[in-house]
Amino acid sequence: xxxxxxxxxxxxxxxxxxxxxxxxxxxxxxxxxxxxxxxxxxxxxxxxxxxxxxxxxxxxxxxxxxxxxxxxxxxxxxxxxxxxxxxxxxxxxxxxxxxxxxxxxxxxxxxxxxxxxxxxxxxxxxxxxxxxxxxxxxxxxxxxxxxxxxxxxxxxxxxxxxxxxxxxxxxxxxxxxxxxxxxxxxxxxxxxxxxxxxxxxxxxxxxxxxxxxxxxxxxxxxxxxxxxxxxxxxxxxxxxxxxxxxxxxxxxxxxxxxxxxxxxxxxxxxxxxxxxxxxxxxxxxxxxxxxxxxxxxxxxxxxxxxxxxxxxxxxxxxxxxxxxxxxxxxxxxxxxxxxxxxxxxxxxxxxxxxxxxxxxxxxxxxxxxxxxxxxxxxxxxxxxxxxxxxxxxxxxxxxxxxxxxxxxxxxxxxxxxxxxxxxxxxxxxxxxxxxxxxxxxxxxxxxxxxxxxxxxxxxxxxxxxxxxxxxxxxxxxxxxxxxxxxxxxxxxxxxxxxxxxxxxxxxxxxxxxxxxxxxxxxxxxxxxxxxxxxxxxxxxxxxxxxxxxxxxxxxxxxxxxxxxxxxxxxxxxxxxxxxxxxxxxxxxxxx
DNA sequence: CTTTCCTCGTCGA
DNA sequence: CGAGGAAAG
Ligand SMILES: [Mn+2]
Numbered sequence: 067x068x069x070x071x072x073x074x075x076x077x078x079x080x081x082x083x084x085x086x087x088x089x090x091x092x093x094x095x096x097x098x099x100x101x102x103x104x105x106x107x108x109x110x111x112x113x114x115x116x117x118x119x120x121x122x123x124x125x126x127x128x129x130x131x132x133x134x135x136x137x138x139x140x141x142x143x144x145x146x147x148x149x150x151x152x153x154x155x156x157x158x159x160x161x162x163x164x165x166x167x168x169x170x171x172x173x174x175x176x177x178x179x180x181x182x183x184x185x186x187x188x189x190x191x192x193x194x195x196x197x198x199x200x201x202x203x204x205x206x207x208x209x210x211x212x213x214x215x216x217x218x219x220x221x222x223x224x225x226x227x228x229x230x231x232x233x234x235x236x237x238x239x240x241x242x243x244x245x246x247x248x249x250x251x252x253x254x255x256x257x258x259x260x261x262x263x264x265x266x267x268x269x270x271x272x273x274x275x276x277x278x279x280x281x282x283x284x285x286x287x288x289x290x291x292x293x294x295x296x297x298x299x300x301x302x303x304x305x306x307x308x309x310x311x312x313x314x315x316x317x318x319x320x321x322x323x324x325x326x327x328x329x330x331x332x333x334x335x336x337x338x339x340x341x342x343x344x345x346x347x348x349x350x351x352x353x354x355x356x357x358x359x360x361x362x363x364x365x366x367x368x369x370x371x372x373x374x375x376x377x378x379x380x381x382x383x384x385x386x387x388x389x390x391x392x393x394x395x396x397x398x399x400x401x402x403x404x405x406x407x408x409x410x411x412x413x414x415x416x417x418x419x420x421x422x423x424x425x426x427x428x429x430x431x432x433x434x435x436x437x438x439x440x441x442x443x444x445x446x447x448x449x450x451x452x453x454x455x456x457x458x459x460x461x462x463x464x465x466x467x468x469x470x471x472x473x474x475x476x477x478x479x480x481x482x483x484x485x486x487x488x489x490x491x492x493x494x495x496x497x498x499x500x501x502x503x504x505x506x507x508x509x510x511x512x513x514x515x516x517x518x519x520x521x522x523x524x525x526x527x528x529x530x531x532x533x534x535x536x537x538x539x540x541x542x543x544x545x546x547x548x549x550x551x552x553x554x555x556x557x558x559x560x561x562x563x564x565x566x567x568x569x570x571x572x573x574x575x576x577x578x579x580x581x582x583x584x585x586x587x588x589x590x591x592x593x594x595x596x597x598x599x600x601x602x603x604x605x606x607x608x609x610x611x612x613x614x615x616x617x618x619x620x621x622x623x624x625x626x627x628x629x630x631x632x633x634x635x636x637x638x639x640x641x642x643x644x645x646x647x648x649x650x651x652x653x654x655x656x657x
Numbered sequence: 658c659t660t661t662c663c664t665c666g667t668c669g670a
Numbered sequence: 671c672g673a674g675g676a677a678a679g
Contacts (some may be wrong), residue, residue, distance in 0.1 A: 067671080068671065068672075069671095073672075073673090074672090074673080074674095098671090099671070102671080235671095236671055236672065237671065237672090238671090238672080250672095253671090298679095299679075
């Protein structure tokens with residue numbers, strides 16, 4: 067649902083943007099919307115669990131669009147279900163079932179047109195669908211992460227901790243979450259509109275001068291969000307006006323009570339929970355390889371399971387390994403998703419831009435820790451002893467003791483979020499697994515996964531299964547999400563906003579790119595292409611921030627051209643193209 | 658004027 | 671998921 071009507075009211079500060087403007091940047095992608103859109107072109111197969119790869123094609127095309135422009139994507143997947151959203155989720159599930167039934171009906175009646183229409187409305191992006199894409203992402207060395215719960219929170223965490231420069235999504239919730247930079251409505255050309263929290267004050271329709279992030283969030287909750295239905299007659303306009311006057315939700319509620327407005331007794335309590343869900347929902351921390359709250363690490367889930375889920379080896383609902391069946395991975399295992407096969411919508415142009423090759427996953431950005439170890443304030447709500455804790459005891463200890471890793475820094479950096487978190491109840495030590503850092507007893511019940519009852523819903527006992535998961539333990543596979551070197555260099559030049567850096571890259575890359583593009587004909591094109599391939603934008607070596615960039619780029623770049631493109635895709639270009647490209651093949655991404 | 662409810666489109670040959 | 675519009679406070 068998002069925040070109803072929010073985006074239209076922010077239209078005045080939505081700035082058109084093309085992803086080429088993000089060259090040298092790293093972005094988090096709300097993969098669900100891509101998968102869902104992509105699945106529309108094969109909705110019947112998706113619904114029936116039949117093997118297909120169209121949705122994966124769609125996603126990989128988008129991925130390559132980003133890579134083509136020197137943008138490094140991190141694909142973020144939704145994970146476990148949040149109890150607070152289970153009602154909405156059940157509703158949607160019922161609607162899907164209805165449409166599926168209708169589709170079958172129409173199909174049996176020979177009305178295939180109507181059938182497909184219903185299939186589209188019945189498509190469900192299940193974890194196994196996501197798993198199919200993840201297999202390809204592994205092959206292509208694309209960063210990705212499966213959120214413990216909502217992708218929204220995970221993406222916001224990545225943005226706030228500076229692990230990504232922006233988030234690509236369609237969901238207005240990201241604004242409520244406090245994401246500083248969001249790209250909406252990105253089309254297949256890479257064109258979209260950008261939201262920046264930093265210019266929120268310039269908005270026209272609604273005046274946000276004097277608004278803090280906290281006030282913005284509370285306004286959104288007041289107007290109605292996924293976690294809490296709004297009071298009758300309360301929409302964005304009124305919520306905004308009230309927040310502008312009273313500055314905080316509790317004062318607003320007090321005023322409402324005085325104003326003959328019936329405020330349900332549970333409303334205020336739910337409001338607090340909603341705030342916690344926005345601000346302290348669990349996310350996966352790629353640095354410690356464990357789940358943490360937005361700011362504080364927790365260990366209620368065995369670390370290796372947390373890691374397994376995040377990298378897509380384990381089903382976020384069942385915590386069990388995926389069954390290799392209708393994952394449609396085999397359909398695409400021949401790997402024709404390389405960047406070289408990418409064809410910008412407008413024209414023919416295949417450039418190699420192995421944006422994230424030879425990623426040394428062991429490179430971590432300690433700068434991003436700054437966003438995490440921040441606070442671990444004392445517990446507030448007493449709450450009764452947490453029984454969940456011991457259940458995970460057997461396996462929870464070996465990883466980093468509590469916040470050892472997270473606390474490597476002291477005091478200073480806190481500034482990042484401190485101002486925004488005033489009044490927030492910091493996460494409890496070991497709290498319940500309900501997605502937020504609260505010990506509110508009524509949520510002690512099973513965490514997510516209301517539907518998939520393969521797992522015991524009695525508390526947080528996942529340890530039993532962990533024997534089955536051993537295999538994935540030391541998987542040396544591909545990269546999950548992790549930061550690389552560019553993070554480091556970024557941190558120091560952070561203040562400068564890395565403008566210089568991107569500018570430099572832009573100039574160099576742009577020039578060759580456009581030069582290439584401007585050349586109208588194929589003979590020349592081929593040559594230029596070769597040159598370009600050689601000194602392509604080595605995004606993975608964002609050390610470019612420094613100055614050695616130019617050299618790095620032009621030297622150690624591996625030329626990888628995949629001839630499979632021509633085998634699997636219609637060859638539209640002339641034959642010369644093909645020949646020349648083949649000559650360039652020196653390596654294969656598939657080791 | 659504001660909120661609420663409803664339908665429709667998203668992809669793509 | 672949102673956009674857009676119509677209907678209802
Ligand atoms: Mn959302």
